Amino acid sequence: MHIVVCIKQVPDSAQIRVHPVTNTIMRQGVPTIINPYDLFALEEALRLRDKFGGEVTVLTMGPPTAEDSLRKALTIGANRAVLLTDRFFAGSDTLATSYALAAAIRKIGSTFGAVDVVFTGKQTIDGDTAQVGPGICKRLDFLQLTYVSKVSSLDLDARTIEVERRSEGGVQVLRSNLPCLITMLEGTNQVRRGSMINALNAARAEVVKWSAQDAGVEDIQKCGLRGSPTVVKRVFAPTPRAEKAKVVEAAGQPPAEALIDEIFKLRPKLENEMFELARGF
Amino acid sequence: MSQPAKPAPQPAGRAAAKKELPEHFKAYKHVWVFIEQERGHVHPVSWELMGSGRRLADKLGVELAAVVIGPTGDATKAAVAESFCYGADLAYVVADDVLTDYRNESYTKALTDLVNTHKPEILLLGATTLGRDLAGAVATTLLTGLTADCTELEVDSDNSLAATRPTFGGSLLCTIYTLNFRPQMATVRPRVMSMPDRVEKPVGRVIEFPLGLVEADIVTKILAFVPDRDKATSNLAYADIVVAGGLGLASPENFQLVRQLAGVLGAEYGCSRPLVQKGWVSADRQIGQTGKTIRPKLYIAAGISGAIQHRVGVDGSDLIVAINTDKNAPIFDFAHLALVTDAIRLLPALTEAFRKRLSAHTRDRIAS
Ligand SMILES: Cc1cc2nc3c(=O)[nH]c(=O)nc-3n(C[C@H](O)[C@H](O)[C@H](O)COP(=O)(O)OP(=O)(O)OC[C@H]3O[C@@H](n4cnc5c(N)ncnc54)[C@H](O)[C@@H]3O)c2cc1C
Secondary structure, three states: OEEEEEOOEEEOHHHOEEOOOOOOEEOOOOOEEEOHHHHHHHHHHHHHHHHHOOEEEEEEEOOHHHHHHHHHHHHHOOOEEEEEOOHHHOOOOHHHHHHHHHHHHHHHHHHHOOOOEEEEEOOOOOOOOOOHHHHHHHHHOOEEEEEEEEEEEEEOOOOEEEEEEEEOOEEEEEEEEOOEEEEEOOOOOOOOOOOHHHHHHHHHOOOEEEOOOOOOOOOHHHOOHHHOOEEEEEEEOOOOOOOOOEEOOOOOOOHHHHHHHHHHHHOHHHHHHHHHHHHOO | OOOOOOOOOOOOHHHHOOOOOOHHHOOOOOEEEEEOEEOOEEOHHHHHHHHHHHHHHHHHOOOEEEEEEEOOOHHHHHHHHHHHHOOOOEEEEEEOHHHOOOOHHHHHHHHHHHHHHHOOOEEEEEOOHHHHHHHHHHHHHHOOOEEOOOOEEEEOOOOOEEEEEEEOOOOEEEEEEEOOOOOEEEEEOOOOOOOOOOOOOOOOEEEEOOOOOOHHHOOOEEEEEEEOOOHHHHHHHHOOEEEEEOHHHOOHHHHHHHHHHHHHHOOEEEEOHHHHHOOOOOHHHEEOOOOEOOOOOEEEEEOOOOOHHHHHHHOOOOOEEEEOOOOOOHHHHOOOEEEOOOHHHHHHHHHHHHHHHHHHHHHHHHHO
16 A cells, blocks of 8 residues: 655744844744644654555655655654655745645656555645645545545455545544545544654665656646745734723732622723523523 | 636736726626525524625625525525515525535536526635635636635725735734636635624525536545534624633633523633633634634633733724733733723623622612
């Protein structure tokens, strides 16, 4: 079995600061990490490989420095790493990204063996769109299984797969076919630590580096800014609220009472509504 | 799979920052809202989107259509009727029992076929698990732009859709256009847009559309559906009163204080992200950028610092009360009322005071 896991190197957004004057992102010194959701995807892929045999290839599209994330994934246990890197990809939106990644996955399939499952995280923490997974899937014409918390069974002979998938108001248990694309939810499996042996091997391993041409991208017009139907027109800071919060002064009464008085003074209607709500309990 | 639309000849991106809509997209008119129904219920985000859709359609001078995809029968009929009450001029309906449960294959086909046939200018969907699964697939099949999780939708002087969304973890906003492709697609999370007024309007045009698939054509099968046990969790986004706790509460035992106050108020309870990561509270109680967006009449935040990722989930609250020991905590920049004190001590007192106040209220009512 051959599984491809798409990962993305993202800035640790908890540590990003916005320049107070220019409204630009200050990335200098901000550490990068593997998008956390992608680690759950990697873990689930490794579990399937451990159980059913085969190989896991990790793939990322990004600048040459994204190699660090691939080596980390090799340390965790992936068998092979592919870095898709080319200046033609700069400025890609989700549609252009899915085009490039799908081309690379086809190439991975023809070079290293047919791909049965593609995994991605449910979304990235920098883009937050959850669109690239479905995008890749449609480009490859695979079956789409998003928001998966668990792969419950796999039958390689029948080429069927069963998953639990989060949907509105519950969990769907689905059976589908291979090849499919799965986007993984957070926190549903414990991501393993890399082993010493893996770390040593990862340091020596060759990371496959492909340009757009190497990956067999057919139409360069569909990549990067040119291939992106969406255009960012304006980036700006949210308007801060005009005034700070009013500090509740207790003035002789217990602070809890003072707070309730303030709340009902500001929102007189709330008192009746609260009464109705509280009665319901 | 349905046929994807022909890709436009014009290059996109910065190279085409000026609007030169390709000829074959000029026929694309009207604003569509996907009405999300699952298991017989319309997700309220659909009506919230109808409010936005109505405004956009009025500005553009075009019609607003509801897109209802689902099984044949009463629930789908009710969804269509209800869409007129929320401002739809017409409804496109794909009703087939194959569509009883959501599956990507069947819904993607229904929606892409509808778009290719009836050509909307703007297509809006809720950023729910269903909406995101569907929107990503449809946009790629149609080879058009899709802007996720918008917080504002406007029409600019060029009549283009200007979709604003948070970026970099909510610290900045950006406005995104889909200039040379149609439809212009966007998703919006539940509770980000306010609910429009419902007006009694029982009639509107209905355009039915065939699915063109039978069960045997669909590979993916639904083996089971396990509804969420904790029904209340799905209500957090729609609760009138929310009480939440953060790391300032210091222990899972202290988080009980939040639940107790919520209990007395008939409120929902929530939390900041670290509490989910520590396993104190389940993930569907998380409020914020990667959790739920809430819009209550009253939000009480105890021991929450007010990081930007938390703030974006609560900004639509009508009255924000913050309890924090640090008078410089960022939450006081967007809260309306501040109590600079120890939440662990205040919460039980607040619960008791509310209990008294509300039961006094009961007495008054009975007396009068
Ligand atoms: C990609 C990404 C996504 C994120 N998404 C979310 C999200 O959806 N939701 C979210 O909430 N966070 C999210 N975060 C995390 C966010 O950045 C903050 O780390 C988090 O909100 C902080 O939680 P907190 O306020 O509970 O804890 P802290 O920041 O540790 O703040 C605790 C606060 O409690 C106060 N305090 C301490 N003791 C007391 C006391 N006894 N009584 C009263 N006050 C006290 C302190 O003064 C402090 O202000 C995200 C982060 C990232 C990187």
